[in-house]
Amino acid sequence: MGTPEYMSPEQCMGKFTGDGRSDQYSLAGVVYRLLAGRPVFQAEHPFAVMYSIIHELPAPVTAHNSALPAGADAVLLRALEKNAEQRYRTCLDFAKELKHALKGDTATPVAMSHAVATPAMEVPPQAPPAPAIVVADSKDPVHRPEAEHITLPAPRKIEVKKARFVPAVKVNPRDGQRYVWIPPGKFRMGGSSLDANSYKDEMPEHSVTLTKGFWIGETPVTQAAYEKVRGSNPSQFKSPNRPVDSVTWMDAAAFCAAAGGRLPTEAEWEFAARGGDPWPSIGSLEETAWFMDNSEGHTHDVGQRLANGYALYDTLGNVFEWVLDWFGPYAQADLTDPTGPASGIERVLRGGSWYTTARMARVSSRFWAIPKMALHTIGIRCVVDVL
Numbered sequence: 001m002g003t004p005e006y007m008s009p010e011q012c013m014g015k016f017t018g019d020g021r022s023d024q025y026s027l028a029g030v031v032y033r034l035l036a037g038r039p040v041f042q043a044e045h046p047f048a049v050m051y052s053i054i055h056e057l058p059a060p061v062t063a064h065n066s067a068l069p070a071g072a073d074a075v076l077l078r079a080l081e082k083n084a085e086q087r088y089r090t091c092l093d094f095a096k097e098l099k100h101a102l103k104g105d106t107a108t109p110v111a112m113s114h115a116v117a118t119p120a121m122e123v124p125p126q127a128p129p130a131p132a133i134v135v136a137d138s139k140d141p142v143h144r145p146e147a148e149h150i151t152l153p154a155p156r157k158i159e160v161k162k163a164r165f166v167p168a169v170k171v172n173p174r175d176g177q178r179y180v181w182i183p184p185g186k187f188r189m190g191g192s193s194l195d196a197n198s199y200k201d202e203m204p205e206h207s208v209t210l211t212k213g214f215w216i217g218e219t220p221v222t223q224a225a226y227e228k229v230r231g232s233n234p235s236q237f238k239s240p241n242r243p244v245d246s247v248t249w250m251d252a253a254a255f256c257a258a259a260g261g262r263l264p265t266e267a268e269w270e271f272a273a274r275g276g277d278p279w280p281s282i283g284s285l286e287e288t289a290w291f292m293d294n295s296e297g298h299t300h301d302v303g304q305r306l307a308n309g310y311a312l313y314d315t316l317g318n319v320f321e322w323v324l325d326w327f328g329p330y331a332q333a334d335l336t337d338p339t340g341p342a343s344g345i346e347r348v349l350r351g352g353s354w355y356t357t358a359r360m361a362r363v364s365s366r367f368w369a370i371p372k373m374a375l376h377t378i379g380i381r382c383v384v385d386v387l
Contacts, residue, residue, distance in 0.1 A: 289317030
């Protein structure tokens with residue numbers, strides 16, 4: 001799929017068509033790193049990098065290397081345009097302009113006309129950069145590639161027939177999906193003392209009480225179910241039994257409402273994903289999740305991996321799942337039926353995806369995106385209160 005730091009905006013959004021101008025963006029990213037000593041955008045999470053590529057303007061390369069001629073800014077910013085139509089016609093044109101600029105030659109009028117990059121998408125003026133996710137003990141909050149080397153508990157197979165309770169299952173006639181009853185309960189939410197791989201945004205671990213039970217999808221929403229309810233299928237990886245992907249938060253909320261339900265709160269999602277287990281994952285990730293190491297670069301049919309203790313499939317990996325909450329730091333207190341911040345800029349995503357590392361495919365791992373983000377790594381799982 002690509003190395004995130006060098007992917008073009010259209011590739012990040014799953015709209016890559018093979019146009020050479022996408023390669024031009026990647027080439028410009030390599031040149032930028034050579035000249036600046038750092039990538040155009042960098043963050044610990046791959047999807048934080050992708051968020052920046054789609055929504056944020058690059059800093060001029062001279063801001064990182066004042067010895068460069070000023071003309072280098074105009075050339076690189078044009079090659080790094082969000083809209084491919086605004087880049088150079090060919091990589092050769094880009095290379096020629098760059099050669100002149102680095103020699104200190106006067107930049108051509110066409111290069112100077114693109115000294116300021118033009119975003120391809122509307123970005124709220126008040127929107128801050130995507131917050132970096134930092135390892136709790138990190139001394140370098142910007143880039144720690146070694147942090148992705150994780151230590152997981154020894155594999156422990158849990159079969160559905162050995163679940164702590166016999167799950168009640170019903171079929172929702174509106175979407176044709178199977179839903180599992182999750183009883184009310186209390187659990188420890190967030191980064192666990194059992195999990196040395198927790199990110200800072202998962203802290204502090206806190207007690208959460210859910211006073212009401214709920215029905216939750218046995219699997220992520222499939223493409224067949226989405227098309228049954230919405231009459232369309234936005235997915236990049238099309239197949240009826242694969243999870244629907246490329247849905248915005250608004251699409252996800254609308255689907256769940258049409259199916260007679262809603263998106264789960266972040267607390268409900270994590271409670272259900274844990275399956276009554278305090279550990280950060282259930283057994284070996286190879287048995288429970290489709291993630292970067294085994295997905296072969298795409299989603300897979302739902303229900304093919306080992307279920308958790310509540311008989312739910314694909315809570316880890318395959319596709320991220322939108323939840324109801326706005327993203328924000330966890331409260332420093334025990335909570336009852338929490339629904340997250342009252343407002344915000346990004347909504348929460350949970351569970352990791354076919355594209356993420358093992359470290360993100362954990363029940364307490366969190367990510368976030370603006371509600372209109374529609375990537376081919378993002379899907380849905382619904383909750384129904386009464387079925």
